[in-house]
Structures are given as C-alpha cells and as structure tokens.
Amino acid sequence: MRHVPPALPCWQASGPLDGTGHRLYAGSPPDRAAEGTTALPETAKPIERLATALAPHFGDRLTANSVVREQHSHGEGWRSPDATLQPELVIFAETTNEVARVLRECSTRGIAVTAFGGGTSLEGQTTPLRGGVSLDLSRMTRVIEMRPEDMTCRVEAGVTRQALNHDLRDMGLFFAVDPGGEATIGGMCATRASGTGAVRYGTIAENVSGLTVVTVDGRVLRTGGSVRKSSTGYDLTHLFIGSEGTLGIITEIQLRLHGIPESVVGATCQFETLSDAIDTAVMVMQSGLPVGRMEFLDEVQMDACIRYSKLDGLRALPSLFFEFHGTPTATREQAETVRAIVDDNRGFDFRWSASEAERLALWKARHAAYFAGTAYRPGWSCMTTDAIVPISRLTELMTGAKADIAASGLVAPILGHVGDGNFHTLILYPPEPGAYERAVALDHQIIARALALGGSASGEHGIGMAKQMFMTREHDANALDVMRAIKAALDPANLLNPGKLLPPAD
Amino acid sequence: MRHVPPALPCWQASGPLDGTGHRLYAGSPPDRAAEGTTALPETAKPIERLATALAPHFGDRLTANSVVREQHSHGEGWRSPDATLQPELVIFAETTNEVARVLRECSTRGIAVTAFGGGTSLEGQTTPLRGGVSLDLSRMTRVIEMRPEDMTCRVEAGVTRQALNHDLRDMGLFFAVDPGGEATIGGMCATRASGTGAVRYGTIAENVSGLTVVTVDGRVLRTGGSVRKSSTGYDLTHLFIGSEGTLGIITEIQLRLHGIPESVVGATCQFETLSDAIDTAVMVMQSGLPVGRMEFLDEVQMDACIRYSKLDGLRALPSLFFEFHGTPTATREQAETVRAIVDDNRGFDFRWSASEAERLALWKARHAAYFAGTAYRPGWSCMTTDAIVPISRLTELMTGAKADIAASGLVAPILGHVGDGNFHTLILYPPEPGAYERAVALDHQIIARALALGGSASGEHGIGMAKQMFMTREHDANALDVMRAIKAALDPANLLNPGKLLPPAD
Structure with a gap:
C-alpha cells in the first residue's frame, strides 16, 4: 500500500x-x-x-x-x-x-x-x-471571485495552492492549507487535507466557508457562503468535505484567506532524546503561543536529510523546526519564549532568524525531508503512513512505533506535524520477497497503536481503499450506520466513487 | 416574534x-x-x-x-x-x-x-x-473527563459555559464560546451558537471535536474524538452541530479549550459616524491582528448604556470596544496598532488598560448593553434580531438598517460582533395595536437587506420556527432537498423536533 x-x-x-x-x-x-x-x-x-x-x-x-x-x-x-x-x-x-x-x-x-x-x-x-x-477536474482552474476586503475568494476545484498563492501575493493575503505536492483545492476538500500550517490556521475544514457541489443526478447546489459564520440549516459544507467524492462532486470552493504576516521567524533546535523533543512541543502548545508551524524530525529522518542536503551544524538527533508568524516584536518574543521552553527540556543549538534567506536555510532539512527519505536507501521502495493521537500521547506512540520499526528490520524515518499530534513515517523496504508485506504490517501496527491511544487512523490522508479496515475499529457500528444512511440517501444507486471510504456492511 | x-x-x-x-x-x-x-x-x-x-x-x-x-x-x-x-x-x-x-x-x-x-x-x-x-437535559451537568494536557475536556450536554469555566480556571484554561445567558453547551451545539469571542476563537463548531448523539430509535453513537484533526469518514460532528435536535439528540460534547491569556487588554474609542467605526473594524480585521473581541455599539445603544449605567466620559456616539489577548508585550503592541488605525479613521478618546478593574470599567457599557436596551423605553416590549454579512458590506447593511428603523417609527439600538460581520438590533416597540407587527416587519426588512448583500439570515441564533421563511431565500432548492433527504434518512417518521429548521416542501 x-x-x-x-x-x-x-x-x-x-x-x-x-x-x-x-x-x-x-x-x-x-x-x-x-x-x-x-x-x-x-x-x-x-x-x-x-x-x-x-x-x-x-x-x-x-x-x-x-x-x-x-x-x-x-x-x-x-x-x-x-x-x-x-x-x-x-x-x-x-x-x-x-x-x-x-x-x-x-x-x-x-x-x-x-x-x-x-x-x-x-x-x-x-x-x-x-x-x-x-x-x-484539473482543468477547472479559474479563480471565480477575489474579495480581499473580506479575506475570501471563490475558486474552481482544479486550482492548486501554489497557483492561488501566486495570485494572492500582491494583495498581502495567502491560503494557509499546505498538504505538500501539487494537490488541487477540490481534492484537498474531498480528502479533508491539512499539513504543516494546520497547527495555526486549521485544516481545509476550517478554511472553507462554502462549496458548489453536483449531486449524483446532476443537480447543482451551493452550501454555506462568504460570511464568516452562519447558523441556518444543516452544515452541508462540512458533510461534503472529507467525503472523497462519494456523496457529490465538489466543483467550487469559497476559501478563507489570511494576511501574510509582517514577520516570519524560523527556528530549529535539537535534543538528545525523542521524549525531550516531544515534551517541548507539548509545552509550546499548552503555553498558548500561536506558533505558525512546528515540525518534528527524528534522528533517522535527520540523518537522511543531512546526507541528502549536505547540512552543516545539524546532527542526526531528534529535532524541532518552528515558524513564528506576526509582527516583528511578537515573533521575536515568541522565539524567545520557545527558546526558554527548549532550554527547560534540555534542548540545544536553538537558532532562529527573521531573514527569509536564513530561515529557508534553517528549514532546508525539513523542506527536503520527503525526498531525503526516499533517497535514504537507494533501490528500496517506500510507503507513507499517517496516524494521529492526542498530543499528550505522542511520546508513547512514537516510542512504541520506534520499537515496531526496529523489530520489523525495515527503515522508517519519522516526521510529525507535532503540534497537532499528527505523525508520519516513510517506511522504506528492500526489493525482496515479503518486504512489502512487512511494510504493510508495520503500518498497521503503528495505526493500531494510535487507535489504542485514543487516536485516529488518519490525520489528513483520508480513507480511500487503503484504510477502510480501520473504519470499523475507529468508529462504532451506529456511527457507521448513520454514515451509510447518508450515503444511501444522497447516492442510492451507489454510483459516486463506489466502494470507497465506507467499509462493506457485515 | x-x-x-x-x-x-x-x-x-x-x-x-x-x-x-x-x-x-x-x-x-x-x-x-x-x-x-x-x-x-x-x-x-x-x-x-x-x-x-x-x-x-x-x-x-x-x-x-x-x-x-x-x-x-x-x-x-x-x-x-x-x-x-x-x-x-x-x-x-x-x-x-x-x-x-x-x-x-x-x-x-x-x-x-x-x-x-x-x-x-x-x-x-x-x-x-x-x-x-x-x-x-439540563440536569446532565457532569464534566466527564478533563484533559488539560491536551487542552480538551468532555462534558455532558447540560453543562453551562459559566460552570465549566469555573472548573477550568485553576488549570489556566477556558472554554471560549460565549453566547451570553445561561445557555447549556448542548444547546449551543444544537443551534451552532457563537458570541463575542468568535472573532478570535471561532464558533461552537470550531470548538467541538466530537459528540455523543442518540438517534431517534435510541442508538448511541460517538462522532469525532479527542484528536485535533482527523480525516476518517463523514463529518457527523458538524452535521449534528446546528441541526437543532432534528437529526439526533446530543448528550456529550468533546470540547477544545484555550489557555487563559497572560494579559488581557481592554480598549474603547468613539467616532462621529457609523462608517468611520465600521471602516476601523474592517481595517483591524484586514491587518491580521488576532483581536480577542471587537464589538460595535451605535449611538442609540450608547445612549441607552449611558443612561442605564451612569457612564462618565462616553458620549452617545458610535463606539468600538476591543479586547486583546496575549503576552503583555503583544497586547500592548496590538493596542497601539489599533490606536493608529482608529486615528486614521477619525476616531477619538481611545482608552486602554491592562488592569482587570479598569478593563471591566471600560467595558461596562458593553456588558450592560442588553439590559440597557430593554430599559431604554419603559413599558415597551423588545425583539432581538440577528443577521450577518461579509464584513465589507457591514456599513451598507447598517446604514440601510438605520433608515429602516427611522421609517418604522420604532427604537432599535444596534450592537454587533463586528469582526464577524454579525449584526444585532433590539427592536423596541410600544404597547399599542400594530406595533408588534411593525417590529416583525422591521426585522424582516433588515434580514432581507443582509441576504441581498450576500449575507445570512442568522449568524448565531439558528432557525427554529421564526426564521424558516428565510431558508428558501438563503439556500437553493437543491441544497434544501439534500437537507430534507438527510432528515428523512435519519428520522424517517419525523419524530425529532418535528416542524423545525426545514421549511415545509412545496
């Protein structure tokens, strides 16, 4: 998988x-x-x-x-x-x-x-x-309406984040959901995507106020609108978000935009142990600091990044990467507050910069993490995983996952949107018989750990086919029945992306 | 009404x-x-x-x-x-x-x-x-689980905001949705409530990550969970939020909590004209400042407050009330930034304080606004209204509403959660034949204006019976059909709060 x-x-x-x-x-x-x-x-x-x-x-x-x-x-x-x-x-x-x-x-x-x-x-x-x-829908790339004064715009489903942010830049605004890759905004809605910015700006669900959707029989409907909130009727917007094209097809999206921060400060630091790094992240969240991004890379991922990007001054140790967004005064203060939390948790080499060039250099390892991971074992294949737990259980999940990885004999760098409790590994497996099956087994072990810790089988990648078997473990039978009743009501002949998301009923 | x-x-x-x-x-x-x-x-x-x-x-x-x-x-x-x-x-x-x-x-x-x-x-x-x-459900007042480390708790539906915040105070946390009154959290969910804090912390929809719901046939299901995000299946949580007890009955709620800010600064200022005040609010929003609260009171509401609370130093003029939440440095900086925006828009008498006592004194008019309004015409009755528009259309809505109020011969102080574009009036009408009908007509005129400006008939009060006639004006027929299909799927015999929210089909 x-x-x-x-x-x-x-x-x-x-x-x-x-x-x-x-x-x-x-x-x-x-x-x-x-x-x-x-x-x-x-x-x-x-x-x-x-x-x-x-x-x-x-x-x-x-x-x-x-x-x-x-x-x-x-x-x-x-x-x-x-x-x-x-x-x-x-x-x-x-x-x-x-x-x-x-x-x-x-x-x-x-x-x-x-x-x-x-x-x-x-x-x-x-x-x-x-x-x-x-x-x-990838050719539906029009920006239908741009309303900078209301910090909102309406786009067609095939618009990408990159294209939209290019258009927005001169207005001092940006669209904050960044799942990586060249995803379309319609696709992000369909899978309820998020990414590194979710800790501050929310997932796609919090950044959409309305949709145009086509029903299975070809009727066009609008949900929500361009107001910041409303309490008139069932929340169809959030019903279609994350429904993976099984209830209707999303063709237009009304987006919430954010002001490009006056100042963006980047920072990195390292730790001797995983638990010190995670404890730091937990304390930063509890402090209420409006951190812009907060990413964790374990020592394996750091090793891969150092080899891939020829980084100086970073060691193959558990590391945190931060961004702070705000005024120059506010971002500087946030960086200093986080430095104190890092110190309290035995972190070291805390470096930060408000210069764009230096910030990009500091974040080079994180930006290249995916490709560094795939290149870490030449000739091997890889498999991305996604699980999420309440942030207080993250150390336990990661410690357990590392034991599972060691027992599997595979290699699996860990990377996490740690402020959300969201955890990814890139499982690398060799081109030999049985290796793929071991990778699948490891993925399932990690997800089972997340579920046992009160987590979810997918923070941001959705269900599709690959995670259906976890739906019955995460959701109770009555909740699944309600989901099935909604599917049957909106797509009675099961024509919209049939066989996805909902596991077959017993 | x-x-x-x-x-x-x-x-x-x-x-x-x-x-x-x-x-x-x-x-x-x-x-x-x-x-x-x-x-x-x-x-x-x-x-x-x-x-x-x-x-x-x-x-x-x-x-x-x-x-x-x-x-x-x-x-x-x-x-x-x-x-x-x-x-x-x-x-x-x-x-x-x-x-x-x-x-x-x-x-x-x-x-x-x-x-x-x-x-x-x-x-x-x-x-x-x-x-x-x-x-x-008002006797279901248990806090089921308190997880300060994850900034979440699970409560029964009858818990009120006041009771919960009392319990949370010692943990340095608070529940941010404040619709006023002694609403229960289950009721807030059912009506998709919000209030003065929504501009910073979101509505109840953004502060709930999971529910326990009982279906019409008595099955208990859980939606969502205690993780900060998830992409596993249809978003039943947000389907039940705002459904006014017509799809199921909410009995437990998993809440997102926030850290009590280290510093809270209150501020007030006044303007000669409504449009200067609203322009200020729009510019504050566009600046991206994370303002904690931002409330507008028009000159009629201010007159009522001054009479009711014997206020010194405030005149019966359009006014803005602010709160800034953050570190002492950040809140001071926010206050200074807002003061500059106020100056640019010909505002005056900008006063601010970080002391709790002084802040409460500054905000005295806002806190007493409802009772000041009801007392403004002794012997008259009153009717609250709720409408919302994109913030850029707020001046147009308010100017139009004031013309409608003048033409009606009634008295109607205006108060707004202005950062959201949300607008309330308290229509006061005398005890005489035809006055109630004039008040209803005025309410409908204002909502019609909001809808014509791309707004919504209810920002936070919901639909119930009183606003059903606006559902067909705000939502297209296909969207209403989808809502009806969901209602029929989850409550086929129409036993859950029958006759509410959805207008009868033609």
Whole structure:
C-alpha cells in the first residue's frame, strides 16, 4: 500500500493530452444537434452509449486512450493489486455545468463516476473500483471571485495552492492549507487535507466557508457562503468535505484567506532524546503561543536529510523546526519564549532568524525531508503512513512505533506535524520477497497503536481503499450506520466513487 | 416574534421542581420490575402508555405538571401565537442511556421528542409543535473527563459555559464560546451558537471535536474524538452541530479549550459616524491582528448604556470596544496598532488598560448593553434580531438598517460582533395595536437587506420556527432537498423536533 509516487500529477507525467487520436468514441467535431443520435447497435454497452452522447460536446476532452486511463487508475500511494482496475472513459470537465451534465448522463445509465484532481491522494481515493468514468477536474482552474476586503475568494476545484498563492501575493493575503505536492483545492476538500500550517490556521475544514457541489443526478447546489459564520440549516459544507467524492462532486470552493504576516521567524533546535523533543512541543502548545508551524524530525529522518542536503551544524538527533508568524516584536518574543521552553527540556543549538534567506536555510532539512527519505536507501521502495493521537500521547506512540520499526528490520524515518499530534513515517523496504508485506504490517501496527491511544487512523490522508479496515475499529457500528444512511440517501444507486471510504456492511 | 425573555432559564423561573405531585402518570415509586405492566385501558393514548412504561424508572423526573409543561413550551424570544402548543410530558434525563431509553420508547410509539437545555434559544427551537415529550437535559451537568494536557475536556450536554469555566480556571484554561445567558453547551451545539469571542476563537463548531448523539430509535453513537484533526469518514460532528435536535439528540460534547491569556487588554474609542467605526473594524480585521473581541455599539445603544449605567466620559456616539489577548508585550503592541488605525479613521478618546478593574470599567457599557436596551423605553416590549454579512458590506447593511428603523417609527439600538460581520438590533416597540407587527416587519426588512448583500439570515441564533421563511431565500432548492433527504434518512417518521429548521416542501 501507499507506494511512492511520481513527483508529477499522474496525468501530466506522460506529457499533455494532445487530441491526436486514441479516442475511441469522440470521432466528430462538436455538434450539439447530433448528440445522442448516432446509431449504435442494440447490444451497445451503457458506457458506449454515454460516450456517444457526450463526445460531440466534449471532443477530445473525452477519451478512452489507454495511457490516460492508466493515469487515472490511481493516485499516489496505494495501488490496487488488480492492474485492470481502470476507468473505461476519462472526461475532462471545464465547468460546473459540464460536471452536472456528465453526472446526469451517467446516473441515467447506472455508470459509476470517480472524481480526479491532481492525482496526489495517497489512499486509493481515485481508483475507479467499478470502472465507469474518471471525471477529471484539473482543468477547472479559474479563480471565480477575489474579495480581499473580506479575506475570501471563490475558486474552481482544479486550482492548486501554489497557483492561488501566486495570485494572492500582491494583495498581502495567502491560503494557509499546505498538504505538500501539487494537490488541487477540490481534492484537498474531498480528502479533508491539512499539513504543516494546520497547527495555526486549521485544516481545509476550517478554511472553507462554502462549496458548489453536483449531486449524483446532476443537480447543482451551493452550501454555506462568504460570511464568516452562519447558523441556518444543516452544515452541508462540512458533510461534503472529507467525503472523497462519494456523496457529490465538489466543483467550487469559497476559501478563507489570511494576511501574510509582517514577520516570519524560523527556528530549529535539537535534543538528545525523542521524549525531550516531544515534551517541548507539548509545552509550546499548552503555553498558548500561536506558533505558525512546528515540525518534528527524528534522528533517522535527520540523518537522511543531512546526507541528502549536505547540512552543516545539524546532527542526526531528534529535532524541532518552528515558524513564528506576526509582527516583528511578537515573533521575536515568541522565539524567545520557545527558546526558554527548549532550554527547560534540555534542548540545544536553538537558532532562529527573521531573514527569509536564513530561515529557508534553517528549514532546508525539513523542506527536503520527503525526498531525503526516499533517497535514504537507494533501490528500496517506500510507503507513507499517517496516524494521529492526542498530543499528550505522542511520546508513547512514537516510542512504541520506534520499537515496531526496529523489530520489523525495515527503515522508517519519522516526521510529525507535532503540534497537532499528527505523525508520519516513510517506511522504506528492500526489493525482496515479503518486504512489502512487512511494510504493510508495520503500518498497521503503528495505526493500531494510535487507535489504542485514543487516536485516529488518519490525520489528513483520508480513507480511500487503503484504510477502510480501520473504519470499523475507529468508529462504532451506529456511527457507521448513520454514515451509510447518508450515503444511501444522497447516492442510492451507489454510483459516486463506489466502494470507497465506507467499509462493506457485515 | 422573538419577545424578550425572563432572565432565568424558563424552567427555573417558577422555582425548582419538588416532586410533590402534579404528576399525572408517575404514581408509584421506582420499581423496575413493574415497568410497562400497569394495566391501561385499550383506549389509552400512546403518550399515556409511554408515561406508564417510563414512570417507574424516572419517578418525579417524568411529569405532566402544567407549570412545567408551560415552561417547556418555549425558549426565550419567539413564542407561538398558539399557547396550547405544549409538550404532553416533560422528562428530565440524567444520562445518555436514559435519553436512549426515552427515544426508543417514543420511537416505537410514534411520539415526537423535542430536546430542551437552558431554555435560552431565541427562534422557537424548543417549542414542541406536535406535543409529545420535551426531553430536558439540563440536569446532565457532569464534566466527564478533563484533559488539560491536551487542552480538551468532555462534558455532558447540560453543562453551562459559566460552570465549566469555573472548573477550568485553576488549570489556566477556558472554554471560549460565549453566547451570553445561561445557555447549556448542548444547546449551543444544537443551534451552532457563537458570541463575542468568535472573532478570535471561532464558533461552537470550531470548538467541538466530537459528540455523543442518540438517534431517534435510541442508538448511541460517538462522532469525532479527542484528536485535533482527523480525516476518517463523514463529518457527523458538524452535521449534528446546528441541526437543532432534528437529526439526533446530543448528550456529550468533546470540547477544545484555550489557555487563559497572560494579559488581557481592554480598549474603547468613539467616532462621529457609523462608517468611520465600521471602516476601523474592517481595517483591524484586514491587518491580521488576532483581536480577542471587537464589538460595535451605535449611538442609540450608547445612549441607552449611558443612561442605564451612569457612564462618565462616553458620549452617545458610535463606539468600538476591543479586547486583546496575549503576552503583555503583544497586547500592548496590538493596542497601539489599533490606536493608529482608529486615528486614521477619525476616531477619538481611545482608552486602554491592562488592569482587570479598569478593563471591566471600560467595558461596562458593553456588558450592560442588553439590559440597557430593554430599559431604554419603559413599558415597551423588545425583539432581538440577528443577521450577518461579509464584513465589507457591514456599513451598507447598517446604514440601510438605520433608515429602516427611522421609517418604522420604532427604537432599535444596534450592537454587533463586528469582526464577524454579525449584526444585532433590539427592536423596541410600544404597547399599542400594530406595533408588534411593525417590529416583525422591521426585522424582516433588515434580514432581507443582509441576504441581498450576500449575507445570512442568522449568524448565531439558528432557525427554529421564526426564521424558516428565510431558508428558501438563503439556500437553493437543491441544497434544501439534500437537507430534507438527510432528515428523512435519519428520522424517517419525523419524530425529532418535528416542524423545525426545514421549511415545509412545496
């Protein structure tokens, strides 16, 4: 499960789509009058009838090209052992109305639809388990409305964090959710993503105030709005966030923005022991300091980073990386307060800087952590994991996880969004029989530890296929029944990303 | 609609229940063996059968006393013109299992159940439109678990903010949602409440990470948990928050707590014009300052406060009240930054203090605003309103609202959680024919203005009965259909607070 991905979104990895053929159905130029009228043999399958109906409109944005289908058969991370699990058709939608049209046509024909964004989800969310259509929203990249005065904007689902923050920079604003990679904002919503900034700015759930969603039968609805709060009706916004395309397809998002801080201070420090580092993080959280980011790297991860980035002045020891956001006075004061907490916990080599260049140099190890990890054992494969516990249980979880890692004989650098209690390892396993299975077993051991400590099986990667077996361990049967009742109410024929998120009922 | 309430929760207003009789059904002392076996005539109504079944267990916590039933026929604010709308039975539950049992027994008999907490909701949420049972949770006042190290605790639904903060004080923590009044935390969840602290700490939705909920058929489920974030499954926590007891009954809440700030600075300033005051608030928000509270009082509200509290040094002019939370250095810096923004917007008399006594004196007008408003026209009645817009539209909303107020011939002090764009008036109307109808018309005019400006019909009071007509204006038909589908899935026989929140389908 959760193999390491190519660095590019999957559909870009083989170059842009060029419309030079390979399309099974879209043979003629757009001609709305002809839609649905092409003669098909009576034995034509529903998917063929769908393609015939939609091809005149979508042209070469509707394709059964085998390369494109393969690209849309998985995200990053988890892959099905069954390589034949592919969409029968990939459709690139460019507007909400196009999404509605595809859903309407699929719904009437009983064809499954799986949404696809940046292709960066980690738990198999985008694999179309029942074939059908992979509906790619990555070309929906418009910023629909920008309202700096209200610190909000409305974007289409295919906009990425990087593209949006580029647009926002001149307004002194930024979008704070940073899961890493080239994820789309629609995809972040679908998987309830977060990242290093969540400790200060919250997850995607706290940074979205409204959505446009298309239901399985092609109806378009708006949830929430652009106000900062509201108490009028059921909170559909948060119901669709994290639902992984199983309840509806998110096409637009109303985002909360934040002011770019006047001053950003970076800091690093090191510890002889894991528990000193974690105790420091716990005390920083309890102090109420509005820390901007706080990341933990264990000694294995630090060793990997030092080798990868040729770092001076850092040792292969448990380390914390901080950012403080605010006014120059406030960030300096926060850095000094944290230095005192670090000292109290036997930390050392506390360095900080308000200069952007120095801050980036200080954070170089953290920024390269993922690639340093993957390069740590050349020729080995790797698997990312995700678990979360209440922060007071983090030392216990990490100590236990390190014992599990040692017993497994594998190598697994640890990295954590430690202010949230969120914990990742990158399990490295050699190219030998049984190693993959040992990696999976280690991943499951760590998640089981997190659940036993009152935690959750996924802090920010979602469920997809790869974590379904933990749903019954984390949620009680009645809660799962309510989730199933909602799924049945909104998608009675089970056409939206079927087989995902909810485990089969007994 | 939304008449002014007694200051005490309704069921306390006539003294404690003493179990001295007036119970129609609970004739014998608790005797579990006898439950359900009492002989009833075949013509007995379902509610009589229910009472007979439950009386042995609940004793005098199950009552049909007419005074208690009347107390449970309304919250504060809105009251039905039909005074016969009362529960047939009031049951005081003390545990989640008791709630489950009541729901199970009601469900099998087709009896409606309306939850009741502090009795402070404003839009008619607690009025049992179809009679049945009013299920009072106000005696569920246990703090179940206190975890200061994780800045979280778990409480029963009947715990109030005041009681909880009393318990938390020695740990240096506090619960930040403050809707005013003696609301229970379960009730705050049910109505998605917020208040003056929301600008910094969020609404109840951002301060709850998990719930225990009882479904209509008496099954108990847990949502969320004690971790700071999770991406495992549908977000049932936020689905139940704001659902006003129509999808399930919330019996326990996992809360996020905050550190009591080391320093709290209070400040006030005044302006010649409304627009200068609102522009100041907008600029403070855009500056990214983490302001703790920011409240607006218009010249009418200030006049009422000055008369009521005999204030010196304040004039009947538009005014802003601030709190800054943080370290002494940070709060002082924030106060100075805000003073500069106030100066830029022609504000004056900026006063601030870090001393608790002086801060309370500065904020005296704001703290007494509600009672000052109600006392402003002796003998008149009053009606609270609630609307919210994107903050950039607040000046336009308030200017329009003041024109509406002038045209109405009524008196209506304005008060706003201005950092959120949230706006309240207290409409005062004389005891004369037609005045109540004019007040209602004014309320509706203001809400219509908010909706036309891209706002919401309720920032924090919810929908209940009083605001149902705005649901179809704020939400599109497809969104309402999805809400109805969820209601039908979770409460197919429409027994949970029937008739509330969702307007009837066409």
